[in-house]
Amino acid sequence: MRETVLLAATNLGKTYGPGCHECGNLTGPDKGTNICPRCGTVVALRGVTFELHEGEILGIVGESGSGKSTLVQCIYFDQQATEGQLSLKGYEEQENVLHIPRTEKRKIRSRLMGMVYQNPLRGLRMDITSGANVAEKLLEAEIFHFARIRARTAELLASTEIPSAYTDTFPRALSGGMQQRIQIAKALANNPPLVLLDEVTSGLDVSVQARVLDLIRELQRERGISMLVVSHDMGVIRLLADRTLVLKDGCVVEDGLTDQILEDPQHPYSQLLVHSTL
Amino acid sequence: MSLKDLLGGPDFRYNFAFLDEGAKREVRRALLKAVALPGHQVPFASPELPIARGWGTGGLQVTMSLIGPDDVLKIIDQGCDGSVNAVNLRKLLVATTGVRTTFDSREATLMQSRHRLPEIPMTEGQIAVLQVPLPEPLRLVEPSEVETRRMHAEGDYARMWVSLYEDVVQNGSVSLSWGYPCRVNDTYIMSPSPIPRWDLHMLHDSEHLTLLGAGREKRVYAVPPHTSVRPLEFDDIPFTVENFSGMACARCGSTDTFLDEIYDEKTGQPSRVCSDSGYCDLVTQGMIRARQAARA
Numbered sequence: 181m182r183e184t185v186l187l188a189a190t191n192l193g194k195t196y197g198p199g200c201h202e203c204g205n206l207t208g209p210d211k212g213t214n215i216c217p218r219c220g221t222v223v224a225l226r227g228v229t230f231e232l233h234e235g236e237i238l239g240i241v242g243e244s245g246s247g248k249s250t251l252v253q254c255i256y257f258d259q260q261a262t263e264g265q266l267s268l269k270g271y272e273e274q275e276n277v278l279h280i281p282r283t284e285k286r287k288i289r290s291r292l293m294g295m296v297y298q299n300p301l302r303g304l305r306m307d308i309t310s311g312a313n314v315a316e317k318l319l320e321a322e323i324f325h326f327a328r329i330r331a332r333t334a335e336l337l338a339s340t341e342i343p344s345a346y347t348d349t350f351p352r353a354l355s356g357g358m359q360q361r362i363q364i365a366k367a368l369a370n371n372p373p374l375v376l377l378d379e380v381t382s383g384l385d386v387s388v389q390a391r392v393l394d395l396i397r398e399l400q401r402e403r404g405i406s407m408l409v410v411s412h413d414m415g416v417i418r419l420l421a422d423r424t425l426v427l428k429d430g431c432v433v434e435d436g437l438t439d440q441i442l443e444d445p446q447h448p449y450s451q452l453l454v455h456s457t458l
Numbered sequence: 459m460s461l462k463d464l465l466g467g468p469d470f471r472y473n474f475a476f477l478d479e480g481a482k483r484e485v486r487r488a489l490l491k492a493v494a495l496p497g498h499q500v501p502f503a504s505p506e507l508p509i510a511r512g513w514g515t516g517g518l519q520v521t522m523s524l525i526g527p528d529d530v531l532k533i534i535d536q537g538c539d540g541s542v543n544a545v546n547l548r549k550l551l552v553a554t555t556g557v558r559t560t561f562d563s564r565e566a567t568l569m570q571s572r573h574r575l576p577e578i579p580m581t582e583g584q585i586a587v588l589q590v591p592l593p594e595p596l597r598l599v600e601p602s603e604v605e606t607r608r609m610h611a612e613g614d615y616a617r618m619w620v621s622l623y624e625d626v627v628q629n630g631s632v633s634l635s636w637g638y639p640c641r642v643n644d645t646y647i648m649s650p651s652p653i654p655r656w657d658l659h660m661l662h663d664s665e666h667l668t669l670l671g672a673g674r675e676k677r678v679y680a681v682p683p684h685t686s687v688r689p690l691e692f693d694d695i696p697f698t699v700e701n702f703s704g705m706a707c708a709r710c711g712s713t714d715t716f717l718d719e720i721y722d723e724k725t726g727q728p729s730r731v732c733s734d735s736g737y738c739d740l741v742t743q744g745m746i747r748a749r750q751a752a753r754a
Contacts, residue, residue, distance in 0.1 A: 282612055290616075311627065
């Protein structure tokens with residue numbers, strides 16, 4: 181069993197709206213909603229607690245609106261979690277990284293994390309070349325040696341199977357699968373211990389999906405990176421994740437080994453999810 | 459009718475240096491903040507002036523708010539005391555202040571310029587005022603003002619670097635000729651007005667105070683004396699300046715000055731002359747010896 185905890189989330193919560201003292205009681209999986217009927221607040225995440233170990237892939241499944249993307253975006257600091265605690269190995273200055281200054285958050289983002297968004301428009305800039313998109317991550321980490329950046333960029337694009345001819349092409353001219361691979365190259369640029377994948381293969385056709393998933397699995401094995409994989413697709417989770425969290429209405433309703441959840445789901449919602457997709 | 463006729467009448471007088479004292483104080487307050495935060499752009503009111511915005515009103519207001527009766531003023535445009543913009547600004551300031559003007563940069567206490575700093579490095583006690591068209595160096599990469607301010611506040615300059623990276627990929631070197639982004643005091647990235655790369659070293663650890671004013675964009679910023687101003691450069695691609703090797707000024711023979719290319723009106727023959735006309739005149743008249751010259 182792996183021992184070292186890379187990322188630990190405790191009671192993570194995210195709400196949109198004014199909030200009232202009944203929000204907690206009136207929302208959640210047993211109420212079947214994440215909108216508080218009293219004040220209209222959206223409780224996107226509530227009391228999410230988990231640990232991610234080094235070299236592990238943790239899957240996060242759930243239906244649309246269950247809080248999957250909000251969860252990874254809170255971890256990547258795209259959104260500010262409203263409650264709870266998040267600690268990260270490699271950043272020891274503060275126990276809880278949710279409330280550190282934004283400059284510090286950006287340091288964590290550029291050195292300790294990588295992110296692959298569902299929509300490449302969020303993760304890439306379409307008006308600069310593919311190579312420059314990857315280089316941006318290196319420059320964020322204050323690597324200012326041009327030849328080294330150029331070499332590293334080429335190496336990363338090669339490892340994600342982007343033909344070198346496309347290095348100086350704008351991502352908008354490339355296919356969806358190619359764009360996702362550039363995002364992956366960018367996410368891996370600084371050898372981060374943690375990579376977040378938000379619905380990476382949704383919107384790609386099945387053969388391209390398979391190649392991207394293979395690539396992710398290979399790179400993960402090679403480098404021993406920890407990953408959080410968000411997907412609504414049980415197939416993706418089965419293929420990638422060691423352990424899985426099932427989210428519903430912002431709460432974790434079940435967690436355990438992926439095989440266990442797929443073969444013997446305990447929570448009625450997990451059962452529904454497994455049976456309706458497999 | 460000349461400006462003097464307008465200003466000279468007994469019933470129709472402007473305040474000293476045109477701006478009223480309240481307006482000057484507002485500019486000075488912004489300037490104090492700018493000096494305290496080197497390279498940081500400070501907003502100021504930038505009211506209407508008898509010169510259109512974009513014609514040096516930023517620098518003009520800085521000069522107007524600082525000038526006193528004992529100041530000696532030099533105004534240049536493209537390094538030249540005699541170009542249209544410089545002449546007009548000088549006329550306005552002389553008419554409203556009566557100060558002494560000079561073409562000799564060593565004599566000036568206040569030197570307003572758009573594109574150049576004088577060839578002779580300015581010294582302690584002198585103030586350089588630069589007219590800035592585009593104060594925001596990040597505008598190239600980010601159109602939103604809210605976003606560029608956040609980027610400055612957080613030192614989030616990766617995208618500026620990406621634009622330099624792309625430039626090197628495409629052109630082999632950074633191709634920006636003016637407004638070359640500089641890191642001031644190891645903190646903010648600043649656009650050093652449209653001065654050429656050639657002049658940047660004179661901003662770094664200088665003896666004099668540099669004040670930069672952008673009238674249309676309503677921003678002032680400053681480089682105090684002895685403040686570091688470092689052009690952004692990659693570790694393995696050093697910053698370079700304009701190359702005039704093998705060329706000399708056709709008037710004074712200098713080989714170590716920033717040269718302009720001019721064409722003979724009759725023959726169409728190109729020749730090179732010093733961009734800093736004040737310096738060139740001093741050498742030609744024998745007032746100073748050229749530091750390096752083709753023919754001495």
